[in-house]
Amino acid sequence: xxRNLKIVFMGTPDFAVSSLRAIxxxxxxxxxxITAPDRPAGRGRKIQQSAVKTYAVSQxxxxxxxxxxxxxxxxxxxxxxxxxxxxxxAFRMLPKVVWQMPKYGTFNLHxxxxxxxxxxxxxxxxxxxxxxxxxxxxxxxxxxIDTGEIILKKKVKIKKxxxxxxxxxxxxxxxxELVIDTLELIEKGNVRTxxxxxxxxxxxxxxxxxxxxxxxxxxxxxxxxxxVRGLNPHPGAWSVLINGEDELKVKIxxxxxxxxxxxxxxxxxxxxxxxxKVAVRKGYILIEEIQLPGKRKMDTKxxxxxxxxxxxxxxx
Numbered sequence: 001x002x003r004n005l006k007i008v009f010m011g012t013p014d015f016a017v018s019s020l021r022a023i024x025x026x027x028x029x030x031x032x033x034i035t036a037p038d039r040p041a042g043r044g045r046k047i048q049q050s051a052v053k054t055y056a057v058s059q060x061x062x063x064x065x066x067x068x069x070x071x072x073x074x075x076x077x078x079x080x081x082x083x084x085x086x087x088x089x090a091f092r093m094l095p096k097v098v099w100q101m102p103k104y105g106t107f108n109l110h111x112x113x114x115x116x117x118x119x120x121x122x123x124x125x126x127x128x129x130x131x132x133x134x135x136x137x138x139x140x141x142x143x144x145i146d147t148g149e150i151i152l153k154k155k156v157k158i159k160k161x162x163x164x165x166x167x168x169x170x171x172x173x174x175x176x177e178l179v180i181d182t183l184e185l186i187e188k189g190n191v192r193t194x195x196x197x198x199x200x201x202x203x204x205x206x207x208x209x210x211x212x213x214x215x216x217x218x219x220x221x222x223x224x225x226x227x228v229r230g231l232n233p234h235p236g237a238w239s240v241l242i243n244g245e246d247e248l249k250v251k252i253x254x255x256x257x258x259x260x261x262x263x264x265x266x267x268x269x270x271x272x273x274x275x276x277k278v279a280v281r282k283g284y285i286l287i288e289e290i291q292l293p294g295k296r297k298m299d300t301k302x303x304x305x306x307x308x309x310x311x312x313x314x315x316x
Contacts, residue, residue, distance in 0.1 A: 003104070003187050008083040010034040012050045015172045016089035019109060020055055022176040023087065028183065030061050032081045034091070037065045070095050085186055087179060088141065099141040104186050106141045109175045111168075112205065113137060113153055115196040118146035119205035123171060124164050127230035129203065130222065133157050134167070136175040138182040140193060149193035151182050163232040163254075208235055215239045217267040217315055221257040221283050228255045228285075236291065241269070244310035253297055254289035269313035276300045278315050 007030045009020050023030060033056040041048045049057075056063050062081070066074040075097060086106035088094065099106040112122035114137040119125075126134040135155040142148040154174055158167060185191045206212070208231070215224055215237050231237040236251035264270065264279035277284040291297045292307070 003084070003189060005029060005085050005104070005183065005187055006031045006081070006083045007183075008032045008034060008078065008081055008086045008102070009052075009056075009089075010086060010091040010094075011052045011089040012036045013090050014051045015111070015168060015175075016091070017051050017055050018172040018176040019087065019089045019179045020052060022180050023183070024059055024061075026180055026183075030059075031083050032062045032064060032078070034064050034066065034078070036092075037067055069098055085183070087183070089175070089179070093145060094141060096143065107138050107151060107182060107186075108141050108146070108148070109179055110137045110139065110146055111171045111175060113155065114139060114146060114150060115198060116203045117205040118202070120207040122205040123168050124208060124230045125203070125205040127158065127162070127164055127167065128227050129230075130226045131158055134171070136171055136178050138178055139196070147196055147198070149195055151185065151191055151193055152178055154178050161229070163229040165233045210238075213237055215252065215315070217278060217280055219280070221259070221280050221285060224280060224285050225255060225257045228252050240316040242314045242316060244312075248293055250293070251291040251297075252287055252289070253291065254287075256286040256288060258284040258286050260284055265314070267315040269309070269315060271304070271309055271313070274301050274304055276304070 005028060007023060007028055009023065009030055011020060012035050020033070033052060035050045035052040035056070038047050038049045040046060053063055064074065064077060068074065078098065078101065084102050085104040086099070086102050088106060088108040094106065110122065112126065113135040117125055133155055135153055137153045138151040139148040140151065156171060156174055213231055213235055215227060228237045232253045236253055238249055238251045241248045241250045258277065260283045262279055266279055266281065268279040270277040270279065276287040278287065287300055289297055289299055290303055
């Protein structure tokens with residue numbers, strides 16, 4: 001006999017919308033949506049609502065936007081929804097009182113093949129580390145981050161030239177399908193979980209920051225190339241461009257690897273036939289898309305049309 005599911009969905013960005021939409025379109029009873037509070041965003045600092053809120057409003061679903069997930073009023077409102085399962089996609093860490101609430105548990109969709117790439121940026125780190133495959137996992141939430149018992153997994157091949165944005169868009173669709181598969185198992189009472197193994201060799205996916213997004217020009221061509229595509233479109237791999245007396249923080253969004261002998265110092269920028277090449281070990285990184293401070297992204301040819309390079313230019 002099928003269980004009658006009453007679902008609370010928790011999520012914030014575009015990645016989560018695909019799963020919520022799949023749940024709604026499958027006809028499940030979504031009794032509430034929990035998402036981030038509206039916040040100022042963009043250059044104008046206009047107040048914007050989350051992508052999940054925008055979709056939930058369009059569907060007439062009850063919405064809560066707590067700033068504190070332990071707040072007693074929020075907890076009581078959540079209880080009043082009488083949900084028996086909670087689905088979490090790209091949200092924040094939940095207190096025990098929240099994830100323990102529903103009868104059939106709270107499960108999370110994570111964009112990696114757990115237990116590898118636990119953490120905030122699994123899609124980026126899979127590409128940065130040169131993985132050939134990744135995937136999505138659903139698991140029941142417990143006290144720690146991304147460590148709960150696994151319900152389902154699905155593998156996805158990473159394409160050779162794929163960047164983080166492309167992979168994100170593919171994984172959110174595959175992930176939404178896995179969320180539906182997981183709900184169907186819960187609905188039928190057929191869930192068989194698997195405990196996650198833990199060892200020192202597991203790869204992690206820590207939050208991206210200024211330090212780990214900087215390009216190291218002494219790294220291999222392959223590692224630099226993977227870092228650039230793994231951080232495209234957000235937050236972008238960056239470097240300091242020394243152009244005469246100017247020091248500019250630039251972001252590099254697309255590049256190619258070139259195997260070629262040279263005697264340049266690492267980081268030397270070579271302007272050749274309207275192409276910008278950066279000297280690295282055993283070759284060059286050919287910059288294809290770059291962004292100067294306060295400017296929009298542009299291809300190299302557009303940059304060279306309006307930007308004067310000094311005789312000696314280098315990346316640090």
